[in-house]
Amino acid sequence: xIRALIAACAVLACVASATAQAPARVNDAAxxxxxxxxxxxxxxxxRDAGAxxxxxxxxxxxxxxxxYSDGALKFRYVYIPAGAQAQYNGDGxxxxxxxxxLIKTFAFAEDMRTPEQNVRFLETRLLIRRESGWVALxxxxxxxxxxxRYSPIGxxxxxxxxxxxxxxxxxxxxxxxVNECSGCHVRNGEVEPIGPSAxxxxxxxxxxxxxxxxxxxxNSLGLLSPLPASASPRVPNAYDASAPxxxxxxxxxxxNCAHCHNPAGPAHTSGLDLSWSQDDPSRWGVLxxxxxxxxxxxxxxxxxxxxHPERSILLHRMQSTDPGVMMPELGRTLVDERGVAxxxxxxxxxxGSGSPxxxx
Amino acid sequence: MRxxxxxxxxxxxxxxxxxxTWRIRAGEGAExxxxxxxxxxxxxxxxxxxxxxxxxxxxxxxxxxxxxxRGEGEGRSILSxxxxxRGAEGLLVTADDVVLRDFAVENARGDAIKVRDCxxxxxxxxxxxxxxxxxxxxxxxxxxxxxxxxxxxxxxxARGASDAGIYVGQSRNIIVRDNLAExxxxxxxxxxxxxxxxxxxxxTNNTGGVLxxxxxxxxxxxxxSVRVFDNEIVGNNTANFAPAGNIVATVPAGTGVLIMANRxxxVFDNEIxxxGTINVLxxxxxxxxxxxxxxxxxxxxxIRNNAFGNVGYAPVGDLAALAQxxxxxxxxxxxxxxxxxxxxxxxxxxxxIVMRDNRSTRNRTGSFLSLGLPVAGSxxxxxxxxxxxxxxLPLEEPEEVEIDD
Numbered sequence: 001x002i003r004a005l006i007a008a009c010a011v012l013a014c015v016a017s018a019t020a021q022a023p024a025r026v027n028d029a030a031x032x033x034x035x036x037x038x039x040x041x042x043x044x045x046x047r048d049a050g051a052x053x054x055x056x057x058x059x060x061x062x063x064x065x066x067x068y069s070d071g072a073l074k075f076r077y078v079y080i081p082a083g084a085q086a087q088y089n090g091d092g093x094x095x096x097x098x099x100x101x102l103i104k105t106f107a108f109a110e111d112m113r114t115p116e117q118n119v120r121f122l123e124t125r126l127l128i129r130r131e132s133g134w135v136a137l138x139x140x141x142x143x144x145x146x147x148x149r150y151s152p153i154g155x156x157x158x159x160x161x162x163x164x165x166x167x168x169x170x171x172x173x174x175x176x177x178v179n180e181c182s183g184c185h186v187r188n189g190e191v192e193p194i195g196p197s198a199x200x201x202x203x204x205x206x207x208x209x210x211x212x213x214x215x216x217x218x219n220s221l222g223l224l225s226p227l228p229a230s231a232s233p234r235v236p237n238a239y240d241a242s243a244p245x246x247x248x249x250x251x252x253x254x255x256n257c258a259h260c261h262n263p264a265g266p267a268h269t270s271g272l273d274l275s276w277s278q279d280d281p282s283r284w285g286v287l288x289x290x291x292x293x294x295x296x297x298x299x300x301x302x303x304x305x306x307x308h309p310e311r312s313i314l315l316h317r318m319q320s321t322d323p324g325v326m327m328p329e330l331g332r333t334l335v336d337e338r339g340v341a342x343x344x345x346x347x348x349x350x351x352g353s354g355s356p357x358x359x360x
Numbered sequence: 361m362r363x364x365x366x367x368x369x370x371x372x373x374x375x376x377x378x379x380x381t382w383r384i385r386a387g388e389g390a391e392x393x394x395x396x397x398x399x400x401x402x403x404x405x406x407x408x409x410x411x412x413x414x415x416x417x418x419x420x421x422x423x424x425x426x427x428x429x430r431g432e433g434e435g436r437s438i439l440s441x442x443x444x445x446r447g448a449e450g451l452l453v454t455a456d457d458v459v460l461r462d463f464a465v466e467n468a469r470g471d472a473i474k475v476r477d478c479x480x481x482x483x484x485x486x487x488x489x490x491x492x493x494x495x496x497x498x499x500x501x502x503x504x505x506x507x508x509x510x511x512x513x514x515x516x517x518a519r520g521a522s523d524a525g526i527y528v529g530q531s532r533n534i535i536v537r538d539n540l541a542e543x544x545x546x547x548x549x550x551x552x553x554x555x556x557x558x559x560x561x562x563x564t565n566n567t568g569g570v571l572x573x574x575x576x577x578x579x580x581x582x583x584x585s586v587r588v589f590d591n592e593i594v595g596n597n598t599a600n601f602a603p604a605g606n607i608v609a610t611v612p613a614g615t616g617v618l619i620m621a622n623r624x625x626x627v628f629d630n631e632i633x634x635x636g637t638i639n640v641l642x643x644x645x646x647x648x649x650x651x652x653x654x655x656x657x658x659x660x661x662x663i664r665n666n667a668f669g670n671v672g673y674a675p676v677g678d679l680a681a682l683a684q685x686x687x688x689x690x691x692x693x694x695x696x697x698x699x700x701x702x703x704x705x706x707x708x709x710x711x712x713i714v715m716r717d718n719r720s721t722r723n724r725t726g727s728f729l730s731l732g733l734p735v736a737g738s739x740x741x742x743x744x745x746x747x748x749x750x751x752x753l754p755l756e757e758p759e760e761v762e763i764d765d
Contacts, residue, residue, distance in 0.1 A: 186454075291529075295497060299604035
């Protein structure tokens, strides 16, 4: 009862302060409400309408290797309610408490060579941990960039920008509907986050008060406990040339493919497991024959044919934009040329067992 | 608090009693209206698709249990994916106890209707078709339940799939009855599945009529207990148009029934006729594999009381060599393998293939040939053909599949 009163007061306080200026704290009631808030601002994750200045306890983070989404900028934040903590887990995604929100905004800069300038937000996706499990909620930003509205049906937004090579790109950005969200975010039939695992969070981040390791920082903020006695696992940045090629390739596949291609994911029936933890090359595609690839096979025999990227189905499907062929099935309209180059180099240098060849 | 709980319970009850019907009309805004209904529907609701063509740019998806999607008939309510830009299938269902009735899905870029990880799916009076006819650029599967239990597919039509028209994969408790599968690579395919009854269907003008397969390296394997009976499996002579690399790309045109790996498959009371290559082929999985849990041999296979018609007049593939040897093409060919190798270690198996009480328009009893290949995957050059019928061992028939409505 007392807690309910406090919550009610908190809501009132929000309303009161909203009339004067933007809310100073996150609206937990909006997060746990059965109905998603119609507008993004109701959650109070940011002090400003344009969602550039996070409220206290809304903590930004980055991943070592990120999903390719037509090259979009992504701004990620985690919110964990006061008094609660995520539980550390060395293998998969952390165990987040009820009331947690993972916030991810997709954006393009007018010129991606200067990604800090003229940034347009397209959509913000929320993953909210409720009592009953995670829910995925898409919010779509308006042209004026002053408001984002809940859009369970998704949306198609025409976007144009100059890419990092200076080429003019025009595409229809597809905001996924709630079913499409769970097309990727499902394990064993339940919606799950994908990104925030120890191995992908284990890196430094430039916080306002200085650079620090994200896992240690979350722990020091009281967002995460307990830390392991030994070092946390870590996947490399897929484009960090100082890391071993095989690790970079596996990190890329882990993030871009394994959300479906894992034994509990939507693509489990293919038998292809592209998880970082899978150590049997035949399970991650080496000399593995397709099962239900259809014309996705392009006439090739194997997902990965060592030494022959040009005959490997996995690479072929990465290079396609045909909806009946392309992988991932959703989430891009362009080919990830850097990713393709990485996987091509990896397969080209692979010996028959799937291990990197000896090269001088 | 208790009052609140009671109120919530009452709302739920009303929701059940007041199952809604969503009515979707063709025309402008239909795509968004349809997908919105599929998202916002509650369990028990029905989504009615009106008459006409619904032009869809994205794949549709349904993730709500106990929803019925029903049209006005497979010729009247048509979901057209001619201009599909997004989505790997026409319709994806990931919920339990869904019913799909009386509509068509045309020209999906990938699979037409995929139903994944479900318990309870009924597909009735539905047509899935690639309207340009056989073409390697058609989608792979027409009706495609995978990892489902209690699958009912009936009175439906599948045409033009570049893999299988009706494909049930890694599923359990399956009835496929009274369907028409034509101009697909595989008409009907039961793969890595347990307990399937396939009856009353017509499979014609496919590359292969009815396939019962088991493949290695998959979450569910060891396919077993499949009954194929009372089907009309005739004239499956369409040139194979599957993209290479897929297992069905190896099916020779002119194949009636093909059983690969699996155990306890009974083929009886069918008409199996007019196949340029073979009426029934029983074979081991012939490619190399590393999966130590996989058994590539077909075993406990019963072929009885079928009516065989003309066969072997235009054989394709490895079996064509038999014709060149001057051996007349039999109705039934078994590769003869009773041994296989896993990682260099040989394993043997008691393999029982029984053929009895068949009849044929060419000869009285239907004909049989074992290729006498000793080991699964042996090259055909090692064949030691033997036309003697295998011994009449008793084989217990799998139980009838029952699915509650």
